[in-house]
Amino acid sequence: MTIHVYLAGQIHDDWRKELKAAADKKNLPVTFSGPMENHSRSDGIGEEIMGDQPGPVYRDDAASQLNNLRTRVWLEKADIVVALFGEEYRQWNTAMDAGAAIALDKPLILVRPEKLHHPLKEISQKAQVTVETIDQALEALAYLFADE
Amino acid sequence: MTIHVYLAGQIHDDWRKELKAAADKKNLPVTFSGPMENHSRSDGIGEEIMGDQPGPVYRDDAASQLNNLRTRVWLEKADIVVALFGEEYRQWNTAMDAGAAIALDKPLILVRPEKLHHPLKEISQKAQVTVETIDQALEALAYLFADE
Amino acid sequence: MTIHVYLAGQIHDDWRKELKAAADKKNLPVTFSGPMENHSRSDGIGEEIMGDQPGPVYRDDAASQLNNLRTRVWLEKADIVVALFGEEYRQWNTAMDAGAAIALDKPLILVRPEKLHHPLKEISQKAQVTVETIDQALEALAYLFADE
Amino acid sequence: MTIHVYLAGQIHDDWRKELKAAADKKNLPVTFSGPMENHSRSDGIGEEIMGDQPGPVYRDDAASQLNNLRTRVWLEKADIVVALFGEEYRQWNTAMDAGAAIALDKPLILVRPEKLHHPLKEISQKAQVTVETIDQALEALAYLFADE
Amino acid sequence: MTIHVYLAGQIHDDWRKELKAAADKKNLPVTFSGPMENHSRSDGIGEEIMGDQPGPVYRDDAASQLNNLRTRVWLEKADIVVALFGEEYRQWNTAMDAGAAIALDKPLILVRPEKLHHPLKEISQKAQVTVETIDQALEALAYLFADE
Amino acid sequence: MTIHVYLAGQIHDDWRKELKAAADKKNLPVTFSGPMENHSRSDGIGEEIMGDQPGPVYRDDAASQLNNLRTRVWLEKADIVVALFGEEYRQWNTAMDAGAAIALDKPLILVRPEKLHHPLKEISQKAQVTVETIDQALEALAYLFADE
Amino acid sequence: MTIHVYLAGQIHDDWRKELKAAADKKNLPVTFSGPMENHSRSDGIGEEIMGDQPGPVYRDDAASQLNNLRTRVWLEKADIVVALFGEEYRQWNTAMDAGAAIALDKPLILVRPEKLHHPLKEISQKAQVTVETIDQALEALAYLFADE
Amino acid sequence: MTIHVYLAGQIHDDWRKELKAAADKKNLPVTFSGPMENHSRSDGIGEEIMGDQPGPVYRDDAASQLNNLRTRVWLEKADIVVALFGEEYRQWNTAMDAGAAIALDKPLILVRPEKLHHPLKEISQKAQVTVETIDQALEALAYLFADE
Secondary structure, three states: OOEEEEEEEOOOOOHHHHHHHHHHHOOOOEEEEOOOOOHHHHHHHHHHHHOOOOOHHHHHHHHHHHHHHHHHHHHHHOOEEEEEOOOOOOOHHHHHHHHHHHHOOOOEEEEOOHHHOOOOHHHHHHOOEEEOOHHHHHHHHHHOOOOO | OOEEEEEEEOOOOOHHHHHHHHHHHOOOOEEEEOOOOOHHHHHHHHHHHHOOOOOHHHHHHHHHHHHHHHHHHHHHHOOEEEEEOOOOOOOHHHHHHHHHHHHOOOOEEEEOOHHHOOOOHHHHHHOOEEEOOHHHHHHHHHHOOOOO | OOEEEEEEEOOOOOHHHHHHHHHHHOOOOEEEEOOOOOHHHHHHHHHHHHOOOOOHHHHHHHHHHHHHHHHHHHHHHOOEEEEEOOOOOOOHHHHHHHHHHHHOOOOEEEEOOHHHOOOOHHHHHHOOEEEOOHHHHHHHHHHOOOOO | OOEEEEEEEOOOOOHHHHHHHHHHHOOOOEEEEOOOOOHHHHHHHHHHHHOOOOOHHHHHHHHHHHHHHHHHHHHHHOOEEEEEOOOOOOOHHHHHHHHHHHHOOOOEEEEOOHHHOOOOHHHHHHOOEEEOOHHHHHHHHHHOOOOO | OOEEEEEEEOOOOOHHHHHHHHHHHOOOOEEEEOOOOOHHHHHHHHHHHHOOOOOHHHHHHHHHHHHHHHHHHHHHHOOEEEEEOOOOOOOHHHHHHHHHHHHOOOOEEEEOOHHHOOOOHHHHHHOOEEEOOHHHHHHHHHHOOOOO | OOEEEEEEEOOOOOHHHHHHHHHHHOOOOEEEEOOOOOHHHHHHHHHHHHOOOOOHHHHHHHHHHHHHHHHHHHHHHOOEEEEEOOOOOOOHHHHHHHHHHHHOOOOEEEEOOHHHOOOOHHHHHHOOEEEOOHHHHHHHHHHOOOOO | OOEEEEEEEOOOOOHHHHHHHHHHHOOOOEEEEOOOOOHHHHHHHHHHHHOOOOOHHHHHHHHHHHHHHHHHHHHHHOOEEEEEOOOOOOOHHHHHHHHHHHHOOOOEEEEOOHHHOOOOHHHHHHOOEEEOOHHHHHHHHHHOOOOO | OOEEEEEEEOOOOOHHHHHHHHHHHOOOOEEEEOOOOOHHHHHHHHHHHHOOOOOHHHHHHHHHHHHHHHHHHHHHHOOEEEEEOOOOOOOHHHHHHHHHHHHOOOOEEEEOOHHHOOOOHHHHHHOOEEEOOHHHHHHHHHHOOOOO
């Protein structure tokens, strides 16, 4: 039986690729999805598909239609949501996805450095599991399939 | 992971076949469903199965039982609903299907010529994505599977 | 025990006021809600609250945000939805509201002239009750409270 | 018919009191709830009720249990959620509450200065209404009850 | 706190009135609803509101639209459903209402003479409580409010 | 895409086998399930598994636990429910299953001889399709997969 | 706005009365419900209403029908569930109610002496709040209504 | 069509392995899941993944995060839940899982020695099937697939 995991979080480095590669090495029956990780394509996808918009707010709104289409479908199909917070960026999408996962009763694995515990304390308390590293998140996924 | 897409909209030309052929060319892992596109069979399916009815209202009601059986099952299985509005026909079924998709929390891709924006403005505002052409709808679907 | 009824349909004449007055006369324990019936305010409410927009599509989108806020809240609170279709206007919002009511498992009373039966046959088949006049819709509501 | 509104957002100034006072002036049939606005009590409520904890992470976790108890109950009872974002603070709870509201199909009114549009574009696109000031949010609420 | 009870079952004698009178005597905070108990009005309500129909099947269908409108609304509002089966009549509506109550997770009190146990064994096993008399059903309701 | 169909109705003749054989001939991508059709095993399954019971009511209750386990799981997995009523037997389980299907928003195909229309009129009005023969039910299923 | 709280737990002492009296003193807008606290009536309610049963298992089953009727209705109406575990008794009903509350997304306040933490660790981790005394549970309820 | 079964209950002997082996022998199309059966790993999994904790309550809480992650995902995927109670251990997790299964409308098979009937009477009454041995539970599963 396969588990689908949605990877919420910032799209500025390769953390998703590292997690997927490590899961592959362990032969876990897990598939992954997440937002578009090419940042400039993500910001420009509205105009790419719908054409020019009358200003930056409208450009953003067009892009968000497509980004939200993608993330709604994949998050809806997820059995587990991993949300990674780092020290940079506002990461409001990550927090919104975490809130959605909790409200949809999907277990949330929160990954954050301990120094961010205070601003994330309410999300952490609602998460199913709170850890500090991507490796720990992967070990949590592996525990689902462990026989002993 | 495969996505199932329900294609709501009028049944008077071949727009569904074009969309499916274009999706095939892109090798998207997407399956499609929709209403019966043979218009006269759709109107006559009630009498075809249930026999003669005592008048046009009853003939219509019998046909609708079968058409709604088909569309309820497929729309319920959809991950995404595409609703196409054109300048002809009343298309109340399309609007009803759009309302059902939104109420069932299934993302809606609305396709309509810009000149129809005003009468469709409330549907558009509830849709996840609003575009003007079938090609744009297909690009939106392709974006779900894009790696970069 | 009070019943709340949402009145979907066009906003170009006084059919809602007539229905409410007739319900009052019968002392039915029913409350009513519906969209903003002042058509020009409904079209302009976006700019009224949010200020000028960069064109008619954006003006419409702003208005729809507010109109949909209103109708989502009231339709969600409804025990029954009445949807009135007439021979004029496209009435796509009415069909969308009908689809939402059905998907949310709220009983739908469809009011339409018999000559519109064919284009409305699928909505009619999903409706709980189909009638031709507002008076008949009111009698249907009164039947909920009849002792004998 | 009364509407209950949950007020998500930071707790460092009196924006909730201002909104409530303005709603009172308009005699809107609206009740409001939200998180504890006394910041130090909110941070210390865990130790206040449960006694000393073995360190700041545990102190935060105890407080979050109580804060989340309060906000879960009130958000669950809300017909509408207002989420206010400002330029200071990380405001991850606000984004999490916004995500929960959307997932629970409760209409969200997003209030944010236009300069924050870019980082909030995906939340804005999922919100029912996006405005820039508390007064505009109040006008949106008033529109639910407007007769004309 | 008041409990609403829907009374499913045949409409050929006064069992509902007796139950309501007995509940009144005990001052239970319970309200009751059920189908139209005037049998000929129930059978004719379709033609009464919608006018003549082209035959008995159509007459029945019109009546059922109205009867189902009434029972859907009241059963949906119920906290508990009582279903009474007797030795006469086919009572398929009673069994359908029992199935709906169970599927909607509303506790069902089944009332039937013991000699009907065999044909009702599957319904009985899904019911919350199975008794033989209306008085026993009332005692079960009273037990909800008993302090000791 | 495969459809699963639950076959509710009496278990005294081979109607399910006939329907399955006819579906096989048409190569429909449909799977079927239903209650245990061996009547004496169905009545005795409680004592077969749990041992002797202290009387016929208890024997029935034990059997019903197992019969309901089987039918709950399969009905829950169904995309469509077919309910067959004949002129013999009380068939209260069939009506209960029909009520459950409707409440769970699964389309119901009602099969009954026209002479039973009156006592089944409310179930018929809630059914998605009403027909008179098993062949017609099969044609209705086939219509889901028809291309033209 | 009033909150309804269901009090799960053993019925062998007066902890519910103490909690209610303390809530009254604080004038909290909270109502309470729970199982029948008269232990011998709770065990005998089946035979009291349904008459003699053929042995202790059947006596227990009859009583449970009534006890579960009562607790299902009240737990369903609860905004918050309090579950109290002590050092005596098996208290499996308390754990079952806790599991139901969590599955129904109702916030759970777990009250248990610290020495029971180990066997209750999984329930505690799913609870919204874990405390050691009834007074602490009451303070948690009071915090919902605190202005500062 | 395959059925997934979640096996709730104590983890101190090999009852799950025996049940799986017996199901394999019968070639039942059933898959199984359950909690981690290595008791010391289950108790220590929190510190294994998250590192040292400041005391036994915190060690337990860390372990519970992981154990609940595992059991939530598998119980959510189950079509049927089997809950085994024995005479040793408090088994509160088993009762919590039983409560969750019932609240999520998943059929529960309760396995317990008859002498435990009294303290388990309310769980038994809510269970779909109550038996005394693992073999009987397996026969109940086999009955789902029996043709005659």
